[in-house]
Amino acid sequence: MKRVLVTGAGGFVGQGLVQRLLQQPGLEQLVAVDRQLDAQALPWLRDRRVRAVAGDFAAPATLQQALAQPPDGVFHLASLPGSRAEALPDGGMAVNLLATAALWQRLAELPGPPARVVFASSIAVYGALPMEPAMHEDQPTQPLLSYGAHKRMAEILLADLSRRGGVDGLSLRLPGIVARPPSPTGHGSAFMSDLLHRLSAGEAYVCPVGPDARAWWMSLACCVDNLLHAAAIPPARLAPARVVQLPALTATVGEVVQAIAQRHGARAGRVDYRPDAQTEQHFGRFPVLHAPQAEALGFRHDGGLDALLRRAVP
Structure with missing residues (x-):
């Protein structure tokens, strides 16, 4: 990937991912999007390949600036976390669903080949986990919180846009x-x-x-390994649902x-x-x-x- 967009770049996972991306050969531009981006706290912002876009990623002006050049790859990490999203339902809806849908749609409208979109989904999509000693990665989803419901809806929309050829998406369900x-x-x-x-x-x-x-x-380093791996898997190897439960x-x-x-x-x-x-x-x-399908695709735990x-x- 030569041109990469990372939303939530200033967050815990985002910072770890950006630092690893800047070590990848061939990277020409990294667009880092977050509500606030402080160059003193984030030294990698001074890298000449990084273009910082501070603001709400759902705002039309922010999206227009972030997508001024069509990216080859997108890592969508920005979200309002679970308990905050439950306490602020309007905010959770705005960030985790509506803003994400707007990002998907804008990406699908870009000219050129569809970008690989790696979406940081969550195990919150399952809701109450089964009481059995073990669980398979094909466990049905039944979210109990708005955060999980919005993540699941975003997964479905990303898969549909991938089916239509607008994007080339893959949702990863992250553990803790x-x-x-x-x-x-x-x-x-x-x-x-x-x-x-x-x-x-x-x-x-x-x-x-x-x-x-x-x-x-899962450690941050392992999570970043899996995010980068997701960006490189050929589309032909991905199931139509375009969802992977990461091993943990x-x-x-x-x-x-x-x-x-x-x-x-x-x-x-x-x-x-x-x-x-x-x-x-x-x-x-x-x-x-148990996640044999994810492991067969090359994803790993620590x-x-x-x-x-x-x-x-x-």
Whole structure:
């Protein structure tokens, strides 16, 4: 890809992706879109190949500026996270559905070959996960929150526009990505990152789920690997639904705590478990994920907790 557009470029995943894209051979231009882009906080903005577009990506003026030159590849990461989208339903609708649909449509109207669009969807599309010990990647979707519903609708629209030839899209359903910087981001899974940061720093942590709470984990580096891989898969290998459930490392919080203790020894922090029923219901009852179709396409998880921790909290 010579010309790439990244929405949400200033976010946690966006920054990691942009830095990796700038290392790719042949890249001529990277258009970075986000509501705010600070060159002091984001040194890569000073790269001559980067064109920063600060503003709401759904605003016509922002889209026009971002798409001044048709991109070869698009990574759509911008969103209003789950709990914030639920608390601000109008905002969630505007960003996660309407703005995304506007972006898809504008891309489909561009001249030239259709761009490969990699969409950061979410496991929130499933809603309540099955109580069985394991889950297959073909699990039916039944979102319980607006965030998941909007992500699912965006997946369907992207697949339809791909069928019609306007874009060449692929939606990736992301699990919890760690370790996000401590901040009130609105991600319900933020406790996963907070746990890693605090214990690895030797600090105590009050955990909102119990030690048996089981979740899907993926490091930022692994997530970026999968995003870049998605951009390179030939269209002929993709199913008509144009959706991939990424493989994820399944582990309980207790197993993660033990792995941190083994890595840091006596320097590791201690955990005080104070489970919150709602947090456990949404983020602590994950079955073991089986994703052979995604793995056959070349997508991967971190491989083990030791590798996850090395990448997530180096």
